[in-house]
Amino acid sequence: MARAHIELDKQAVIAPVNRRTFGSFVEHLGRCVYDGIYEPGHETANEDGFRLDVVELVKELGSTTIRYPGGNFVSGFRWEDSVGPRDKRPVRRDLAWRSIETNQVGLDEFARWLKLTDSELMLAVNLGTRGILEALDLLEYANHPSGTALSDLRIANGSPEPHNVRMWCLGNEMDGNWQTGFMSADDYGKLAARTAQAMKTAQPDLELVVCGSSGSGMPHFGDWERTVLEHSYEFVDYVSCHAYYQEYNGDLGSFLASSLDMDYFIDTVVATADHVGYKKRSSKKIMLSFDEWNVWYLHKSDEDGDNPDPAAAASAEWRHAPRLLEDVYSVADAVVVGNLLMTLLKHSDRVTSASLAQLVNVIAPIMTEPGGPAWRQTTFYPFSITSRLASGNVLRPVIESPTYDTARHGQASVIDAVATVDDDHAAVFLVNRDLTEPATVTIDVRSLGLARVTEAVTLADADPYAKNTLSEQNRVAPAPNDSAALADGVLTVTLPPVSWTAIALG
Ligand code: AHR
Numbered sequence: 001m002a003r004a005h006i007e008l009d010k011q012a013v014i015a016p017v018n019r020r021t022f023g024s025f026v027e028h029l030g031r032c033v034y035d036g037i038y039e040p041g042h043e044t045a046n047e048d049g050f051r052l053d054v055v056e057l058v059k060e061l062g063s064t065t066i067r068y069p070g071g072n073f074v075s076g077f078r079w080e081d082s083v084g085p086r087d088k089r090p091v092r093r094d095l096a097w098r099s100i101e102t103n104q105v106g107l108d109e110f111a112r113w114l115k116l117t118d119s120e121l122m123l124a125v126n127l128g129t130r131g132i133l134e135a136l137d138l139l140e141y142a143n144h145p146s147g148t149a150l151s152d153l154r155i156a157n158g159s160p161e162p163h164n165v166r167m168w169c170l171g172n173e174m175d176g177n178w179q180t181g182f183m184s185a186d187d188y189g190k191l192a193a194r195t196a197q198a199m200k201t202a203q204p205d206l207e208l209v210v211c212g213s214s215g216s217g218m219p220h221f222g223d224w225e226r227t228v229l230e231h232s233y234e235f236v237d238y239v240s241c242h243a244y245y246q247e248y249n250g251d252l253g254s255f256l257a258s259s260l261d262m263d264y265f266i267d268t269v270v271a272t273a274d275h276v277g278y279k280k281r282s283s284k285k286i287m288l289s290f291d292e293w294n295v296w297y298l299h300k301s302d303e304d305g306d307n308p309d310p311a312a313a314a315s316a317e318w319r320h321a322p323r324l325l326e327d328v329y330s331v332a333d334a335v336v337v338g339n340l341l342m343t344l345l346k347h348s349d350r351v352t353s354a355s356l357a358q359l360v361n362v363i364a365p366i367m368t369e370p371g372g373p374a375w376r377q378t379t380f381y382p383f384s385i386t387s388r389l390a391s392g393n394v395l396r397p398v399i400e401s402p403t404y405d406t407a408r409h410g411q412a413s414v415i416d417a418v419a420t421v422d423d424d425h426a427a428v429f430l431v432n433r434d435l436t437e438p439a440t441v442t443i444d445v446r447s448l449g450l451a452r453v454t455e456a457v458t459l460a461d462a463d464p465y466a467k468n469t470l471s472e473q474n475r476v477a478p479a480p481n482d483s484a485a486l487a488d489g490v491l492t493v494t495l496p497p498v499s500w501t502a503i504a505l506g
Pocket residue numbers: 027029070071072073172173214292357358
């Protein structure tokens with residue numbers, strides 16, 4: 001049995017827990033919206049056509065900010081199509097996902113859905129095929145109280161109150177050649193700067209996110225961020241990061257250490273943003289919006305390129321709400337998701353917004369069947385439990401753990417952990433990355449001044465590839481970890497192999 005020890009110091013604060021770390025993402029993609037959150041014929045649907053069983057799961061998930069409506073979708077989207085009387089809305093082709101978009105769900109309906117789920121809207125503007133004027137129009141429609149053409153149109157469309165959207169994405173993945181209207185860093189940086197300047201002239205308290213590289217594997221990663229920020233630094237508040245992880249070629253050890261790559265990614269973007277800031281003699285710090293992250297089985301193998309096969313994609317049929325990107329997640333995937341969320345928390349000083357991509361059916365923690373049930377994927381649990389338990393300040397743990405070698409990420413610690421502490425409670429989140437051995441971890445929590453373990457749960461299974469499916473929706477769920485015990489200021493817990501654990505103290 002492996003052993004590890006963790007020191008927690010209440011004074012070793014990284015930053016406050018930012019609720020926006022627990023954001024998610026709803027794109028008009030596959031069955032995320034249609035036959036996902038929206039299914040008018042479903043027995044739980046409300047008057048807008050939204051499934052209330054899905055709403056309940058979204059609330060339980062504890063997601064906060066929700067990015068909308070894309071993703072790649074946004075780069076061909078005309079927002080005007082999706083407001084006003086539903087029977088007058090045009091049906092369009094969505095080039096990004098080769099789908100038919102009926103526009104039956106748009107900004108006003110989605111804003112109402114967000115109210116049901118207690119979430120904040122983070123809206124993306126189309127800078128792929130549109131520009132400054134359309135972004136300003138959408139801002140006027142969404143946020144201006146009344147008395148102008150577009151705010152009055154919103155009121156006439158049944159939304160008397162402005163939607164008050166604070167966070168806006170200036171396009172999506174504008175560096176990727178799969179993106180409709182993709183650009184060079186220079187062209188995009190200039191367009192983003194001019195759009196941001198105009199939007200902030202209209203409403204100075206907006207929080208604007210400029211697109212970073214669409215992944216750290218892009219050849220221009222780093223250079224793209226530098227160039228884009230050189231143009232836009234004064235006008236924007238965040239730079240975006242996107243990262244998806246998967247197990248390659250049966251190398252579970254590397255996959256379980258994916259958070260090391262996220263660490264490197266964040267450190268690199270922070271260094272690049274600060275470099276531009278120093279050059280500009282600016283006291284302002286650009287924050288990171290990690291607005292797409294998850295496990296996604298995008299590549300069949302290590303050698304795959306970044307893009308879908310264009311010939312195969314171009315010959316596919318145009319369909320409405322096709323089943324796309326419906327990954328079914330295992331225990332190992334959930335351990336990685338839990339660990340990535342821990343990593344985001346550890347960077348709370350600079351990552352102040354994040355979005356799990358995505359929310360329903362499309363690489364999602366929640367799955368649905370038309371006319372049928374909605375259920376939790378394995379990845380639902382580490383997200384919902386962390387969102388519920390993490391509060392107060394994030395602490396920097398000192399971890400003494402055995403290590404192992406990985407092919408993709410070098411040396412990784414077997415145990416990883418993060419902790420948060422509030423006035424009268426604390427939470428510790430841990431993973432055991434060992435493939436076969438349990439680990440006993442001792443955690444010095446004396447400085448927290450808390451006396452009791454109030455909750456201890458572990459997600460694990462004898463089969464790390466166990467999944468929840470339509471026919472077995474509750475095959476995997478967290479179980480109480482009865483080994484967790486607190487005595488003389490030392491918390492001791494045993495972690496099964498390939499597991500994620502949360503312990504709350506009070
Ligand atoms: O989340 C799925 C897709 O991944 C998004 O549309 C895009 O931004 C990214 O490449």
